[in-house]
Amino acid sequence: MPTVLTDAQVADYERDGFLVIPDAISPEDIAELQAVTSEFVERSRTVTEHTEVFDLEPAHTPEKPLLRRVKTPEKWHPTYARMVRHPKILGALEDLWGTGIRYQTSKLNMKVAGYGSSLEWHQDWAFYPHTNEDLAVVGIMIDDIDEDNGAMMIVPGSHRGPIEDHSYDGIFTGGIDPTKAQADFSKAISVCGKAGSISIHHVRAIHGGPANRSGRDRRYFLLQYTAADAWPLMDKMDWNSWRANLLTGEETWTPRMEALPVRLPLPEPTHGGSIYENQRDLKSRYFEDAVS
Template sequence: MLAADDIAFYRENGYLMVEDAVSAEQLARLREITYALIEKSRAVSESDDVYDLDNGHSADAPRLTRIKLPHKQDPYYWDVLQDSRMTGVLTALLGTDTALQTSKLNTKAPGGGAAVEWHQDWAFYPHSNDDMLAFGLMLEDVEQENGPLQVIPGSHRGPVLSHHSAETGVFCGAIDPDDPLFHPEKAVTLTGKAGSMTVHHVRALHGSAPNLSDRNRLILFYECRAADAWPLVGSASYGKLASGGAQALWDHFSEHMITGDMTTEPRAEAVPMRLPLPPAPHAGSIFKTQKSGGARSAFSGREKVEA
């Protein structure tokens, strides 16, 4: 459980660092499973439903940007979310009824693993209220040269910046580095030991530079919501679910409850929002969205995001 000062800090700043978010045994098991998945990627030559491949990936030298939906690749990723210190942090910040929005394991390969351009998660999936957050569980030590998460304190209480390309008008999943409301000089860099966890509010501005170290940067992300935060039309992921009908949507929400109970009474609040429409040509991941949508890089000058 979090201390009152920790909760107050999160409310004010929109982020938090939590040490020892899982036990040593849980961390060891998560690493074992993760490295086994990376090993299996040697047999993959194109990005698919499990892997997003980075430039230079090969059977001899696996290079990934992401393992998609890890909670579906191995049930232990789900089990540890429901039964670890993470669970208590979640309910302390979002209440007793919580659900998983999505999960991802950003591997960020050594020697230049792709940056994640500055963005607000809220831009990708606005809901009826913004009681939503992301956990970033470090499976290895994360230091400055690994391309750690950076966040701008207090930005979760400010506006939702445009994540649309000024050239094409499509959703590109990143803000313009020249936006006058973007203040990178205020950024805080979140490093930590394996087993530590970052927490950031769904509206907090954040990003991460390329991995310039000689080892993978393994961070397991869980994006979570209060159970009464319901998605608005426009999110690509829910659009696919909705095509299966109301029962498929209900089943999905039921299966993704972490703690507490479902509700059919969404809580609506007056929160700023923009819909992620029209979509980028390729929107299978944030990396593809930022590249195909024409996002401009804040980490390598002002050119467009590289392939």
């Protein structure tokens, strides 16, 4: 019996591969997230290259900070860390999966007003396939998000389709060549909502998004979760961290196996550090580059 989601919302997720839940995060929490995120933008003025905390836009300068991503923000500030265990997030995932929930990692993707970079079509599953597909990314909308300021776009139902090729010239690039894709990108839907809304998208759903050409920032805190019995096919595992990241349910030593399509993210990308860097090797693009 769902506790956070309605039966209709569960059905929508199973059909479309994504869901938006309005007003999931309180105005007080959103105000705190906005303030802390602004502090990180100010801190990014002190760096000129990517760091373990900051992923920078190509045109970033100390005078005009253009922060593209905060990496694993829950490591750097307790406000972000608190969101990892938000009861509405965990409750919604339990409604979808009916299992215990394990936390993976997070990132805070920024699309600065008038610049924020596009992100080419991709499937998260291409980066980290597991023994089963009960994996999802939860996005906390720190700002109002709409088509004007670079909302993420998802191809509905693509989570039930093939795993697209994310390579170019034999190298994993973290993006789909739109000239070779099987998906129909014309059917993509923008994932929009007011600040405080959360989105949930399936690990196999095809998604991407345009540059932000509006006068408003788009800050989107993305948290990755798995079912407790979903085990990675490739990642090296720190056992203590693995167990500590179990947020609800019981630990299991028996992975749940499903017959699923898998493409491994190999050979490794030429440019590492983030998906934005991975995608530098893509030769064909769907979205236009960021503007200054």
